[in-house]
Amino acid sequence: MPTARRTPDGFVYASLAELMALEPRARGLSFVARQPLSSILSGNHASRLRGRGLSFDELRHYVPGDDLRHLDWRASLRYGKPFVRTFSEERDRPTLLLVDQRMSMFFGSQRYFKSVTAAQLAAVCAWMALQAGDRVGAMVLGEAGVEHLRPLRSRARVQALCAAVVRANHRLSAHGEALADDGRLDALLRTCIGAAGHDHLVCVISDFAGVGEQTLALLRQLRQHNDVIALQVYDPIALQLPDKGRLTVTQGAVQVAMDIGRSQVRRPLGDYLAGRLSEVAELLRRSQVPLLMISTGDDSLEQLRKELGRLAERAR
Structure with missing residues (x-):
């Protein structure tokens, strides 16, 4: 199915030019800190992942x-x-990015849509891997299926990766239908387990909609022989609903407007959204996968920098 023409404004739809322009901003960032600092991956393969040579x-x-x-x-x-x-x-360490561009990601209440934040994170992680001398590839989960790019060490591969994310991103539409428990993220993790094998760094970038106990088992299986990092993208509305106004929820051709100023609407909706966010975060923590939480309401790269610093401090 051809991709409909979208306006790449960088907020609702990702821009390839902006993703490529993130290269200089990614300098100095690393999932594996240089000595004498600690690595956020020190529990698994830290000795092998400390640079080259x-x-x-x-x-x-x-x-x-x-x-x-x-x-x-x-x-x-x-x-x-x-x-x-x-x-x-030291053995070669390919980086594999799992990038979620399902309909559940096509939402934003403030600065960016979750799908755009995920695209930005994917680009930054790709630049980080290339600048570290690693091969980088991706599995992009979109409405048209999964696009798999095997890891290579080149700027051309990063550009191809970003282009694949943008293609999947531009297929999203307010008229698309989101299935909460479609099982496709679990299917992607199963595919990744077979493709990654051993000694990969796997970054899962998603809102983790529809995850459950099977996801937990798959993440644990994946991290047995690989380093895995989860980047959970969330919208600030999940933490605090506005005091007043109307929130329009769309699924396909059906639209429902809710008056969130009414306590009988605001309280249960706020409890549900916050509860779901914490449930997903707790599940990821149970998998013992390092978790970085990124809000759509702020600059993605600066949040990533702070989250890496926070986890590095915990790893000391």
């Missing part, structure tokens, strides 16, 4: 022919025998 392997007895530059003088003096430190070349 050589990583410490083991401390063993010296044998003739070993490089004397690798002598560990402290261990040698302590045990009275020469010990050397051995190193191994």
